[in-house]
Amino acid sequence: MNKAFTRETEDDEDEGAEAAPSLPQGTRNYITPGGYGRIKAELDHLLRVERPHIVEVVHWAASNGDRSENGDYLYGKKRLREIDRRIRFLTKRLDLAEVVDPAARQENCDQVFFGATVTVCDESGDEQMYQIVGVDETDFSRGRISWISPLARALIRSREGDQVRFQSPAGWREIEVIGVEYIAIEP
Template identity: 65%
Template structure:
């Protein structure tokens, strides 16, 4: 059967299934100044450098004739769809962004967005987490999203308080050892 009459997947469906972190309905996209700058820089790089470069490759490949077996054309078009999807995502996130500078909290011992919180479990093991925006979260370096269960349990608590939250392994109790606000890189 002719390929024109058959819809074949080009692998994009898998990427579309991987949903980006979602925000609670009706909320702003709280983000630190550094996180906002990273998103803005990524958007600018895609729009001003990456997309024009791929458009040139696709135009060159299209001028070579038969597009059905032209790898540069096929993969270039796929990459353009990926770039356009990311541009739309970043544009929407930046439109909703509300930049919150942690340094404006001053010398506060209460946990809010941008706080770096040191907690201790019942065995005395300490961990430090920074509460950041959804698009900045990276558990490997201790950055947790403000909508995560741990961050929600920490918000409005004070140094010396004990909190309980539902972790993936069950309920956990933590004591807040230190709360500080500093520039987030």
């Protein structure tokens, strides 16, 4: 059947939509100010720069006549759907976000909570530093782990000098908390 005679529904459009990282039921979507700023900046860029540019290209391509074999038009329409899907995703994430500033005064600065930067020592004596952040700002290569990850859940409420045991993909591991601090998380 020719595509001209099929109807795209919103459900079809959202088939390839991003799945938001799942949160435990009944919890909030905690995020640091830096993470909130990065998501907001991406949303603003899509709304103010990228989408208007693509709309202009699609308008120009549509004015050229036959749209059935017009690559600029077809690609532009596809790209617009992708941008609109991303805009909806980011808007939902920002609506659900609860910003928590780790640099703000914490009552228990010696205990690990959301936003803490934790230095740990593993069984082989290697030290690593992790920042406990929201699910939307996780970046393991930069040491940013989600507060719902097994490691972060094991670290929550621990203090300097505590031994923490957690289930990793490689099996049970034990680490020691060397330091806990609350600093602003860089973008």
